[in-house]
Amino acid sequence: MLETLLDDPPLWLAPALLSADEADRLLHHLDRVLAWERPTLRLYGREHPIPRRQLWMGDPEARYRYSGRVFAPSPWEPAISALRRRLEARLADAGIATGFNSVLLNRYADGEERMGWHSDDELELGPDPVIAAVSLGAERPLRFRWRHREGPAFNVWLPHGSLLVMGPGVQARLQHALLPRRLPGLRISLTFRRVLAERSPDR
Ligand SMILES: O=C(O)CCC(=O)C(=O)O
Numbered sequence: 001m002l003e004t005l006l007d008d009p010p011l012w013l014a015p016a017l018l019s020a021d022e023a024d025r026l027l028h029h030l031d032r033v034l035a036w037e038r039p040t041l042r043l044y045g046r047e048h049p050i051p052r053r054q055l056w057m058g059d060p061e062a063r064y065r066y067s068g069r070v071f072a073p074s075p076w077e078p079a080i081s082a083l084r085r086r087l088e089a090r091l092a093d094a095g096i097a098t099g100f101n102s103v104l105l106n107r108y109a110d111g112e113e114r115m116g117w118h119s120d121d122e123l124e125l126g127p128d129p130v131i132a133a134v135s136l137g138a139e140r141p142l143r144f145r146w147r148h149r150e151g152p153a154f155n156v157w158l159p160h161g162s163l164l165v166m167g168p169g170v171q172a173r174l175q176h177a178l179l180p181r182r183l184p185g186l187r188i189s190l191t192f193r194r195v196l197a198e199r200s201p202d203r
């Protein structure tokens, strides 16, 4: 069920949170119904469209800062609320407390679309966040590297319908990226988070 990929800090994978049928249906549903956005990032005074599409969703108070801007989340879409309940139940069974109140959805049209190196270590996530990532569509590797070169970089391949859990310490000690690859096919990921209201930006 939950395989341990790394002990310290903990990284867990459930290769089949969803059945292939459920994952297919959810992929096409989300692709069709969501109002996907392609915001721009400001880098050295120039605006660059991000190399993927995305959408923030969550409770109204779960405001989020991203690239110097504050986002108010879209309201929960029913299929995503259902997925949240299901993965929270699965994690509770494994003794992992969550309380997710927001999710970042990422849509990669093909292998060219990507996300660069980062840690999800924004202040509003608190010091040791647990982040749960559901993957749908094309199987691609999430690449990890140690911030202080404690070990070699490694790939985690994320199958259609899988759940990857980044436990306490993963953001502090590692970075991750979805690098471009010559792979065809749409991929959507959902990264569930808990934004702490008292740390949430108020503008
Ligand atoms: O698409 C992925 O699997 C990675 C997404 C990610 O790192 C994020 O949403 O912060």
Ligand SMILES: [Fe+2]
Pocket (backbone or CB within 6 Å): 118, 119, 120, 176, 191
């Ligand atoms: Fe991330």
